[in-house]
Amino acid sequence: MGMNLLGRSILKPADLHPDEFLYVLDLAEELKGLKAAGSLPPLLKGKSLALLFEKASTRTRCAFAVACAELGAHPEFLGKDDIHFGKKESVRDTARVLGRMFDGIEYRGFSHGVVEDLARDAGVPVYNGLTDLWHPTQVLADLMTIRSHVGSLRRARLAYLGDARNNMGHSLLVAAALTGMDLRIAAPRALFPDREIVAVAEILAQRTGARLTIAESVADAVRDVDAIYTDVWASMGEEDKLAERIALLRAYQVTGDVLTASGNRDVIFMHCLPAVHDSRTAVGREVLEAYGMEGLEVTDDVFESSHSVVFEQAENRLHTIAALLVATLS
Ligand code: CP
Ligand code: NVA
Numbered sequence: 001m002g003m004n005l006l007g008r009s010i011l012k013p014a015d016l017h018p019d020e021f022l023y024v025l026d027l028a029e030e031l032k033g034l035k036a037a038g039s040l041p042p043l044l045k046g047k048s049l050a051l052l053f054e055k056a057s058t059r060t061r062c063a064f065a066v067a068c069a070e071l072g073a074h075p076e077f078l079g080k081d082d083i084h085f086g087k088k089e090s091v092r093d094t095a096r097v098l099g100r101m102f103d104g105i106e107y108r109g110f111s112h113g114v115v116e117d118l119a120r121d122a123g124v125p126v127y128n129g130l131t132d133l134w135h136p137t138q139v140l141a142d143l144m145t146i147r148s149h150v151g152s153l154r155r156a157r158l159a160y161l162g163d164a165r166n167n168m169g170h171s172l173l174v175a176a177a178l179t180g181m182d183l184r185i186a187a188p189r190a191l192f193p194d195r196e197i198v199a200v201a202e203i204l205a206q207r208t209g210a211r212l213t214i215a216e217s218v219a220d221a222v223r224d225v226d227a228i229y230t231d232v233w234a235s236m237g238e239e240d241k242l243a244e245r246i247a248l249l250r251a252y253q254v255t256g257d258v259l260t261a262s263g264n265r266d267v268i269f270m271h272c273l274p275a276v277h278d279s280r281t282a283v284g285r286e287v288l289e290a291y292g293m294e295g296l297e298v299t300d301d302v303f304e305s306s307h308s309v310v311f312e313q314a315e316n317r318l319h320t321i322a323a324l325l326v327a328t329l330s
Contacts (some may be wrong), residue, residue: 001126004329005330006076009119009126009232013174018208021178023283025144028316028323035070043330047103049073052118053129054080054109055236057224059317060129060137064106066302067322073329076102094120103330107131110237125328127321132237135167138272139175140320142229143259145313146181149268153179158226159262160185161252162297163245164193168231168272173197173212175205182211186221188248197260218252222262222272229270230254230297246291248316254298258308269298269308 005024010016016024034040051064061077064296068075069187078085085094098105099122107115108129119126128136143153151157160172164187173193176183185193192214205212215221223229230252233245259267276296279285285294294300302308 003327007125007330008328010136010328011115011119011126011128013136013139013171013178014204015136018178018180018204020326021140021143021175024140024320024323024327025147027294028140028144028319028326029148031322031326032316032319035293040070040265043326045072047073047329048261049075049325050098050099050102050105051075051077051104051129052083052085052098052107052109053078054086054107055130057129059314060108060321063317063321064127064325065131067325071322072327073103073325075108083293084183091117091134093123094118096123097284099123103240104325123282127324129329130167131231132235133167133170135171135272137317137321137324138168139171140324141313141316142172142253142270142272143175143179143181143319144316145309146227146268147269148312149309153181155180156227158184158221158227158229158231159180159218159221159225161221161232161254161258162187162215162230162249163190163191163235166231166235168229169193170201173201174204177201177210177212178208180210182207184213184215184221184225185219186215186252189215213248219261222258222267225267226264227268227270227308228254228258230274231272232274233297241288246287246293246296249297252297253293253295254302256299256301256305259302259305267307268311269302269305269310271298271308271310273310273314275303275310 065075104125106127112131112133185245234242278300
């Protein structure tokens with residue numbers, strides 16, 4: 001399959017055509033196998049990557065850094081207080097400087113407009129490591145994980161519960177549309193995905209045969225599914241909305257009963273992480289005690305159960321990001 005992704009920026013899932021999306025997943029499987037065999041070739045030897053982070057990150061940062069190291073490239077982490085970006089120097093000027101020194105730029109931040117501006121002016125591939133609107137590298141790992149459990153993405157049945165208007169709701173909607181999945185979103189009406197994004201996903205779905213359902217009922221969404229996915233109720237930058245979200249989303253918590261309602265004994269539980277599922281973090285302790293809840297978007301017993309594939313998903317961030325870098329840079 002001759003797939004030419006060389007030089008491409010990936011700012012949102014639809015920047016990959018359906019066959020390219022699957023190609024990146026195939027390449028990720030291949031790189032995962034090579035790594036396990038200890039024979040990853042230095043496919044990115046001599047390349048340098050700028051990793052720009054305006055928000056915190058564990059998985060995305062580490063996946064980019066380790067992928068670079070393992071493939072022979074140099075990753076340079078640039079935290080929000082490390083460079084002039086956004087304070088003394090505009091996005092445009094920063095993009096033109098970094099583009100002359102680095103072979104690619106990863107950016108995580110708030111406004112999606114910033115990553116678009118970077119991509120416009122850098123002259124090298126830009127990868128969106130999460131904005132308020134999209135999280136494209138996450139859904140590559142998610143679909144890699146689903147495919148490895150279900151066999152094929154075509155008509156694989158996925159329920160997404162919770163905040164459907166965040167970067168994950170939007171990214172899963174479009175990724176499902178691109179790959180012909182059967183995605184059922186269950187959310188309160190106030191947190192339905194953006195209408196324009198739904199319209200784009202529906203056009204894609206007509207071409208690929210995907211089934212997309214957006215409704216309020218959890219029971220309808222999870223019936224007969226292969227996988228149940230949730231994300232935090234207050235994304236980074238929206239922490240002040242948590243009380244309001246808890247009121248809206250209590251009924252969308254992934255509990256043991258929700259897994260049972262799928263009717264599938266082998267249903268898998270997915271989460272992009274980090275998750276609010278126990279009191280071992282400052283956030284968890286404060287919130288769960290105040291509300292007397294056992295986990296927010298997911299209960300601790302589901303998170304720790306044999307259904308949970310969340311750490312496999314996290315590992316697959318590395319393989320899919322490695323594949324994306326190889327496909328676009330070498
Ligand atoms: N899932 C994800 O993007 O994790 P990080 O915020 O740790 O990068
Ligand atoms: N929706 C979450 C995803 C974190 C990986 C956030 O934006 O905080």
